[in-house]
Structures are given as structure tokens and as C-alpha cells.
Amino acid sequence: MSRPADPNAKIALLRAAEAAFAAHGLDGAKVDEIARSAGVSKGAFYLHFASKEEAFLHVMESFLAACARSFDPSDIPADALTTPASTLEFWLTRDLETFEFLWANRATLAMLPSCSGPYGYLLASYRTQAHAAVVRWVDEAKRCGVFRSDVDGPVASMLLFGAYNELAFQLASRAKKPPLRSWLLEAQNTFTRAFGVPTLIAALPHVSRSTKARKG
Amino acid sequence: MSRPADPNAKIALLRAAEAAFAAHGLDGAKVDEIARSAGVSKGAFYLHFASKEEAFLHVMESFLAACARSFDPSDIPADALTTPASTLEFWLTRDLETFEFLWANRATLAMLPSCSGPYGYLLASYRTQAHAAVVRWVDEAKRCGVFRSDVDGPVASMLLFGAYNELAFQLASRAKKPPLRSWLLEAQNTFTRAFGVPTLIAALPHVSRSTKARKG
């Protein structure tokens, strides 16, 4: 009977909100601007969100929920780390999936650092999730004997997390998609050397190459 | 142009502004709050700054100028990297100086991530400076033969920068001063293994220890 709800409106508003928040922050983004750039009126914004803050939280928490799904490392297959080669392959594949996800959500990702005050928990939640994923990976790698047993502690986790995090935020600030695979290979190479047992290091394709090159 | 009436007032205002901006962000900090906590009137604020934005920029750009001094690696002494031991010592000393500086300025440091929109250049400037320092260190280390020649620039720099940056932001969020030396030793250990030539790795105190342990 009635005029049907524009099915695109909410999605358009969420996209516009994400863009506006990313560009100007929660305070800087104006509801009218969000609505206008979504092609609807200011009033329509309030048909979908109770307040600007709610829209912000909707954007951020949706992303965090997706992060939870994407980062969850509980399903590391039993045989993933049985050999150096399979370890490196699984590691890279996992990283690629994660970074493809982050690339797809780079606009939201870019907003995280500015979450402070009452929204600090959003950034904290992201960091907690990502950190946990790192820690679980390191623990599993050590348990399986592919990382040295003396690798440990909060600092190593910070370094690993920080390094990958930097890649993620570099992602967030790029207009063109960077060569993710080569970034992640380089990162793998770096932290394999830093934390891996000699057999894992030996399994690095680069290593044999460069070793040979140096030998020659 | 003319000398402001009370230079103490300006200093008090800058301190108060830094604290307020750190606590609430540029939008969240109120001019009245800044003035009051500096012990002067709101009107006095405008005797020293043309606008709230100018005060914000003053705080941030002062910090960035100080960063430029602190990060500047152009003065690496000629003999700093001549032996593995002196390399590791210089590396650690430099890092300690840098992180002491960041600790002293942690309030301002903590504001950087929230710089977006028209202020994005502030964060970008910080990152550029810090990044440049990392790149120059890596280049110099490679030139002096303490880092492997196949260590690749951009991505390795990102990883190194990211890792140290994470330490820096951990710093910014702590009330109590963390054990900087042990953090930085761990980082040095990690990236020496990742990027260093075998002789540099061999010079790591930890390595010999862990090697012995493994032997036993």
C-alpha cells in the first residue's frame, strides 16, 4: 500500500556515514552532510539511526564484529604447522585473507585511531582482537616448534603486532591497492628470521636464494 | 608581533592546551577550560592565540619540530657502525634517547592519531619524520655492511617503523614509565636477527646465551 522503503537508503547512509566519519571524525561529520551525500534528507537519517552517535557505533561495531570473524585464529588446522613449508604457506594464506578483509574495510579501519574518549573502547577492542590473534599465532608456532622457545613476552608481541599493524594502516591510507602478497612475504621473511627455528628459516624461499647468491 | 604581555601566561596556556587537547581532542577541548586551567581568563587566551586552532597547531608543530631534532639521523658518527658491538651499542643508545624524548612528550604524542581531516598533515609529518629516520638507519646499516644487502627498503622500513611505533604508542598510553631499555633490547634482538648480517647476529648477547642453552 504505502510507499515502499528505499532499500538502498540505509546502505547509502552507512556508506556516507563511514566516509564522513573517516574524513572528519565523529564531531566533524555533519548529519546533514551524511544524509545529503547519501541522497536523502536529514530527516531520513533519523528513520534509520536514533542519533549520529548510533550511526557511528553501527559502522564501527559492524566492523569490529567482522574483525572478530576474520581474526579468529581458533581454527588453525591441526596439520597446518607440521612442516616448515606448510607453516609458511598457512601463515601467508592467513595473512592474505586478513589483509584482503582490511583492504575491503579500509575506510572504517582508518577511523579507528581517532576513537578516543567514550569511544576509546572501539580502538581498544580492535587492538585486543588483533593482538590476541598475534599472540595465539605465536603460541601455536612455539607449541609446534616452528618458533624458537625463547621467543616470548609482551614485547615480541608488540613488535609483531606493531609491524603488521603498520602494514594495515598503510593499507588504510592508500587509494590504490598495494601489492599485498609481496608485503606479507617480506613480513613473513622478516619475522621468520627473527622468531623462527633454523629449519623454518631454511625453508624461506628468499633465504636459499640469497644464501646461494651470497655464496656464489 | 609585539611581545605578549605575560610570557608565563603563554606557557601556562600551552601546557593547559596540550593537556586539554590530549584529554578531549581538538573539538572536545573548550577554550574556556584551557584558559581556566591555565589560570587566566578566556580573553587572555586570545591575546596569545588567534584561535583555538592556532593553539592546537602551535602545540603540535612544536612537538614536530622537537621530533625533527630528536629523530634527525644525519649525525651518525663515522665510527659508530665499524664493529658489531659498537653498532649494537649505538643503536640502543639512540633508541633510548628517542624513546626518552617520546616519553617526555607522551601527552602530545597521544594526540597524533586523532589528527585527521585538515590536520592529517600533522600525523603524516610525524610519520614521515620517523619513517625517514628508520630508512636512513637501515640504509646506513646496509652501507656499513651490518644489515644484509638483500634487505629491502620500503616494506622492511614499514615493519621496523611499525614495530617501534607500537612501542611508542604503548608508551603514550601508560601512566607509569615502562622498562624502556628492556623493550628496546628485545626490539634490537628481533630486528638484528631479521635484518643483520651473521656477525651482527653473533654479537647479540642473547644469542650466545641461547645458543649455549640449546647446545647443552
Place this chain on the structure above:
Amino acid sequence: MSRPADPNAKIALLRAAEAAFAAHGLDGAKVDEIARSAGVSKGAFYLHFASKEEAFLHVMESFLAACARSFDPSDIPADALTTPASTLEFWLTRDLETFEFLWANRATLAMLPSCSGPYGYLLASYRTQAHAAVVRWVDEAKRCGVFRSDVDGPVASMLLFGAYNELAFQLASRAKKPPLRSWLLEAQNTFTRAFGVPTLIAALPHVSRSTKARKG
């Protein structure tokens, strides 16, 4: 102009509007609330009323029209005031009818005091009508010799009107129906003593009782 589609809808809307206006006032009542509690859509409201204000006026003016019918004293029967006893009986009967009407319309009655600004004429109209009824009653009673001839019009009318008006607004604010007959008998007693000629006063049932009591 044309017959509205669903006359039940209009009635339901009027009931809902009356309740909403009584509960929250003209500004506080929301069109959406009225429509929803009438079981129709917001759009349907505008099929029956050009605006919220029109609905308000419809409710109020319907009530005022009903008041005009109920208060109209032009039909005082010729023989109603011929004897003290018939006077008191007619007076009480008339009051009972009027107050039963007010009780039935207490929701609308309760809205009257809040009519101000451009709607002040509604309250004024009610007061004018009620006042006129009082004045005509007093005049007729004086003409028939049951009220003292020195009872003065304007102020006496205000007092009489005010007293009965208070009863009416007490009515409007009660959830349970108060004992109208006893209220009105008391009022009759009071104003008979105040305005009545001695023979009318003597006809009061209470008077003889209290007179006897005093005698004993």
C-alpha cells in the same frame, strides 16, 4: 467536502485526539500518536483533518457547541420558579443535568485551562457561555422574587460562576465520579442563603433542621 472514506476512522481519530490533547496538550500531542492510537495511519489523519490544529479545534468546538446546548437557560419553564420548593427542585435538576454533561466530557473540559494564545478564545467562549447561564439564572431568580433584589449582578455572578466552576474542574480531575448530588445540594444551600429571599431560605431542608437543632 466529499464524504470521508471511513466515518469510523474519523470518530476514532477524534476520540484519540481528545485523549491525546487532554493528556499532553496541543503541542505535546503528536499526530503519529493520535493516528496510531486510533488504529489508522498518519496519512489517514490528514484525510480527515487539514492539520493538527484543525483536529484540536474540531474537538474543542464540538464540546463548546454541546455546552451551548447544555447551558442554554432560555428554556426555563414559566412555572419553574413560582414557589420556593419548585425553584429549589428546578435549580438542582438543572445543575445535575449540567454536571452530568460535564462529567461525560471531562476529558475535553480538562483541556480548557491550557487554551491560551491563539486558542484563548476557546476558554473565553466556554466561560462566556457558562457565565451567561449563571447571569440569566440570577436575573430570572431576581425577576421572580426568589433572589433578593439587591443582589448585584457582575460580582455575584463571578462568585457563583467561580464556585460552580471549581466544582466542574474538580470533576475534570477526578478518576472516580464524585457525589454530584450532594455537592450540588451543598452549593444550592450556600447560595440560597447568600442570595435568596427569606422564604427561599426557609424552604431549604437543611435550614429547618439546623434551625431546630439550634433551638434545642
Place this chain on the structure above:
Amino acid sequence: MSRPADPNAKIALLRAAEAAFAAHGLDGAKVDEIARSAGVSKGAFYLHFASKEEAFLHVMESFLAACARSFDPSDIPADALTTPASTLEFWLTRDLETFEFLWANRATLAMLPSCSGPYGYLLASYRTQAHAAVVRWVDEAKRCGVFRSDVDGPVASMLLFGAYNELAFQLASRAKKPPLRSWLLEAQNTFTRAFGVPTLIAALPHVSRSTKARKG
């Protein structure tokens, strides 16, 4: 040092607010209009009141506090009701004082009937205060034997309160000051006849006159 606060501003705002609220009600009155008609900016309004509601409550509660002082009948002098003549004199004097007060505050008085919803307590408070004054007067008059002992009950109080209340609200709606003394004499005459003992009725100046007149 600083620009001195305009000492008239708050008073001007209160006057303007009183007028605006009286004219349009709490919702209908616009802050901008209040400020403008007080000759200050909208912002200045908020230097003196935290919100429009607070200004409204300030106006109303100031009035109610003044009512409490004006209506308080606890100080009926011991000898005020010793003779019929002194009783009538005290009664009239008291009423005159009260109605002069109401006349001076007629603008606020006129707003009371529209207080509903969360502000209903304001009207209720006024009614409670005024009612209590009436009840105490009646009780004292009965105790002193100037009102009949069979006068009693809530209804008589309602009638008396309603009648005087009507005078009060007539006051509130008049541009020119009405003849208060003659109104109040008439009211005294009316309720002396209604509730007074014969000796009090006999003391009415009108009564003797009219009695004589009738006798003659």
C-alpha cells in the same frame, strides 16, 4: 576589570520570559523571542538560565514562594475575630492584601492554569496553598463562633475557594485594575450570609441598609 554584567539583564529576561510564557505557554515561547524582547542575545539567555525550562520554573516558583508568604494565615491575631465588626474588618483587609499581591503578579498568575504534565505540580501547589488558606480561615471562623458550626466539609471549601479563585483569575485577565474593594466586599457579603452566624450577618453594613430598606 572586565565588562561589568548588565544588572538589568536577568531582570529583563525574567520579565520577558514571564510575558512570553504567559502569552504562548512554555512550548510556544521561543528563547530567541524572550532574549530579543529583553534586549539581549539568545546566548545571554543561557548566561542566566541553564535552559528554557529552568527559566520557566524560576518564574513560577518565585511566584509560588511569594504566594506562600502572602497566603500564610497562621498569624491571625488573637483578637481579630472577637467581634463581628472586627471579624469583617480583618477579613476584608486580609483579602485586599492578598488580591493586591495577585494583581501585582497577574501575569504569572495567568500562566498557572496551563501548567500540566510535568509542571502540574505548580498549579497543584498554588491550589494547595490557596485552599489551605481558605480552610484555615473557615476553621478559625467556626472556632471563634462567627461561622455556623454546621458549615463544613470539602464542598463548602471548594465553593469558597472557587469563588475567590474566579475573582483572582478575572484579575489576571484584566488590563485595568478592577475595583478590588467592592469585589471583595460583595464576596464578604455573600459568604457571610452563606456561612456566618446571625450576629455576623447582622453586622454587614449592606444588610442593615437593605433590611431597613426592605422594612421601610
Place this chain on the structure above:
DNA sequence: CATGAATGAGGGTTCATTCAT
């Protein structure tokens, strides 16, 4: 006719900035 999604004017409130003293 009926629906309820969409509109957008309106107003309360905040606060950066100005200015009279």
C-alpha cells in the same frame, strides 16, 4: 482511499570569538 517513508523548517543549546570596561 490508505499507507508510512521522506521531507525540511524550526528551535534549543553550545561555544568560539569579540569587545566594553
Place this chain on the structure above:
DNA sequence: TATGAATGAACCCTCATTCAT
């Protein structure tokens, strides 16, 4: 110079009204 009262532009949100279906 220093003060803080005063200003008014800006913006979030509400809700009466319109209109596409």
C-alpha cells in the same frame, strides 16, 4: 593588558506535513 559578559553562527534532532505507491 586583562577580564568575562555578550554575541550569534552552527548543528542536532523533532515532527507536522507531503507524496509515491
